[in-house]
Amino acid sequence: MKQKLVTLLQQSVEALKSEGILEQELSPKINIDHTKDTRHGDFSTNLAMILAKSAKTNPRQLAEKIISSLPEDSTVSKVEIAGPGFINFFINADAQFQIIGQIHNAGNKFGLSDIGAGKKVQVEFVSANPTGPLHVGHGRGAAYGSAVADLLQAIGYNVSKEYYVNDAGRQMDILATSIWLRYLEECGELITFPSNGYRGEYIREIAFSIHKKAGNEYRHPSELVIEHIPDDEPQGGDKEIHIDALIDRAKTLLGSSLYHDIFQAGLSVILGDIKQDLEEFGVTFQEWFSERTLMEDGSVKEALKRLDKEGYLYQKEGATWFSSSKLGDEKDRVVVRDNGQSTYFASDIAYHMNKLDRGFDQIINIWGADHHGYIPRVKAAMQALGADDSKLNVLLVQFAVLYRGKEKVPMSTRSGEFVTLRQLRSEVGKDAARFFYVMRKSEQHMDFDLKLATSKTNENPVFYVQYAHARVCSVLRQLDEKGWKRDLLLGMENLNLLTEDHETALITTLSKYPGALERAALQYEPHQLIHYLRELANNFHTYYNAHQFLTDDATLRNARLNLICAAKQILANGLTLLNINTPESM
RNA sequence: GUCCCGAUAGCUCAGCUGGAUAGAGCGGCCCCCUCCUAAGGGGCAGGCCGGGGGUUCGACUCCCUCUCGGGACGCCA
Known part of the structure; x- marks a missing residue:
């Protein structure tokens, strides 16, 4: 629709050029926006205000000329000049309704495009x-x-x-050494664990399974392990020097082959865990x-x-x-x-x-x-x-930044004191976690209150959007229970019955989906898609509360069903793209 | 000190590549189920868009500057 208006305006600009009203070499970027206020029509352009200066006239006069040389088009019902020189377009209802058929035809492909051209x-x-x-x-x-x-x-x-995968470097050596030291503890050696080592419980688990499988194969007496090792920080030494010395000792005592075993065991367990974790997260x-x-x-x-x-x-x-x-x-x-x-x-x-x-x-x-x-x-x-x-x-x-209520949760990988992604998922679920994460602009600091996110009382916006989807499904189930059947064609033929304000608002929102998706993608801002979906859900819920869909009048009923099914489709397309589930009932 | 990010309603945040009267959720107050799930809807209250300059027909948005937060500035990864 936007593209169509752009084309019409281009033609108008060309016409004005040949009349000498506009300069020949002018090739203005034509901006079409959805209006915020329905009194301003459906779309507006600021073209006249942009060109007024070079045309040496005031915006409203120029707007007048642009409009008069605008080609006739059946989709446009009215064109107005408003405010400082906006040109507002009112779109024919019939043309607006087309979006419902388009969504139905394209299904889960609706909104996709080839702007990227396969790059x-x-x-x-x-x-x-x-x-x-x-x-x-x-x-x-x-x-x-x-x-x-x-x-x-x-x-x-x-x-x-x-x-x-950063599977090389000092951090990995610290990891391998940490595992080995825990393993030695497992063997019964008395070890003072380095302050700079990895202290997480998972290190012990890896050490445990190595010990279970290999027994004492990697064991060395603790005296040899700590012999001539410089003091750790708590003893007044340098923790970096201390751990580096321990790494060297591990390599010396174990030899490169056995050291590599420990290293590899740690890497494969942890990387395997990460892979599984991400997969469960839909990544x-x-x-x-x-x-x-x-x-x-x-x-x-x-x-x-x-x-x-x-x-x-x-x-x-x-x-x-x-x-x-x-x-x-x-x-x-x-x-x-x-x-x-x-x-x-x-x-x-x-x-x-x-x-x-x-x-x-x-x-x-x-x-x-x-x-x-x-x-x-x-x-x-x-x-x-x-x-x-x-x-x-x-x-x-x-x-x-994590909060538990008002309290900041300290996080440090080394100290082992951190909330894992897995914990978060098990507490709030994949859908809520993904939705929450992506809801905010990425470069924005984020306060993540675990108490709020883990509370069962749902202030969680993800349910709001999912619920809209579930509600449409529910309506379709009710339809079935009443013994009615959905008549797609009848509905499509009677879309012009959708004249309520809530209906036009919903239709307008539906038509914005491809643009919202495109912007979110090109600007690397998925939160824009989230906001769109919330707006769509809001439009739907409002409509739901204001009007009955399952009316006795089959023409109106089917027209409305087509509309809400289009809404359901877009909700599903958007949520699926973000890897969030679309429940049929809640 | 240099650089990056941020500052919008009581709280958490949007504001669509400069547009018309700055929005949502939560919290507060008031309403709406003989009706398709009230996990919903409607309404009210609540704002010098951090301060000050500038560009523009027009600025929350762009430029400069200041203030206040967060972060980064390794022969670490």
Whole structure:
């Protein structure tokens, strides 16, 4: 409908050009908006106000001329000038009704489009270190990332969802060592657990199962384990030095093969847990990309070689630096440490090189907001690799701050004191969790009150939307119980009986769905879709309370049924896209 | 100190790439089930859109500045 009005206005502008009223080279962007107030018609444009200056006349006069050279069209019943120079369009009711038939014909495909034209987009998200279960902070990234990806898919992009697994590096060594120490405890050794180790209960569980399976195979006396190890922080030492020494000790005592066993056991259990957790949350990935493979297959070396070849690497103080400051970063960054190990950032450069090589037209990274300082250096790396860094789009997600009532819940992965995504799901359910997470703008701080979210009294907006869907289903069941049958054709032929204010409002809202979906997708703002669905549900509930659908008059009844079934379809399309269930009864 | 994000009703937040009288939910008060699930609906009260400048026909929206919150600034990942 919008497109149609744009075309009509374009024709009018062309006509005015040839009359010499408007300048030839003018090609204004034509803006059509839904009106907020029905007294202003259905659509409006600010075209006259935009062009008034260059046409050297006032907006209302110009609007007059635009209207008079507007071609006749059967869908437009009235055109008015209002306010400072808005041109308001009133659409024929018959044309408005068409949306119901369109929704019925397209079904669950209604709203989908090919705006993306099949362009390849990669969305990388969650990518939490596999050192423990996902917590509620990761949950937000998961919900947001999958929503963004699914929305882009819906408007015709070819989307690939990916999880980058940080299965290399010091954190993983700390994990392996933590497991080993718990294992030693399991064997009966007396161990003072490092303050910097992973303290979660899941570590003990992994240790327990290793002990159960392998007995004392990995056991060493605690005296040997702690011999000459520098003090931990509580004893006045440095916790980092302490844990690094323990890692070295683990590697020495166990040897690389046995150490790798422990490492691998930890990784596979935790990663398996994460995968299952996400799957139950309705989040799936095409690719789980391992950081370690980048190191093992030489990609990291290759990436550094390319940077070196372009003259972006130099040596200083025993380390290798990338001169990212030449490319917009605030300072240069180390890529190979003085101990010969490459940094996390080096892996990241290789990873993005890999993404580029895979030929994505657009790369979207979803990161926690605390990583925003990384954006310039990654973009710098992409430029250094000869790529267009505008291909990379980093979306930031603020952490959710948890509250229990008025009390802030402290969270730290190390201390093991955190609320997991799994706990959240079991308490509030998948639907509520996803809905809540995506309800807010991603870069907005979010207060997540567990008490409120876990309370059985439902102030939860997800039910409001789901209930609208269930209510339509209920009406259809009632129809059946009354021994009536739905007559689709009869309803379609009598849509013109839908003249109540509530009905036109609902129809208008339905017609906004494709636009809402498109905007939500292109702006990476799934919350816009949520807001749309709430508006739609509200329109429906109001209508439901004001009018009886199952009237004795079969023509009116079937017309109304067609309308509410269209509403049901859109509710289902939107909720399904967000991976939220559409219950038939509640 | 530099950078990022935020500041809108008592609370939590929207405000659709600058538009007409700033909205919703919750909380408060008042109404609506002989009627398709009241997990619903209707109404009332509640706002210097953080302050101040600027651009514009027009600003919650864009620019500058200040104030106040949150976060980031490692040879950690």
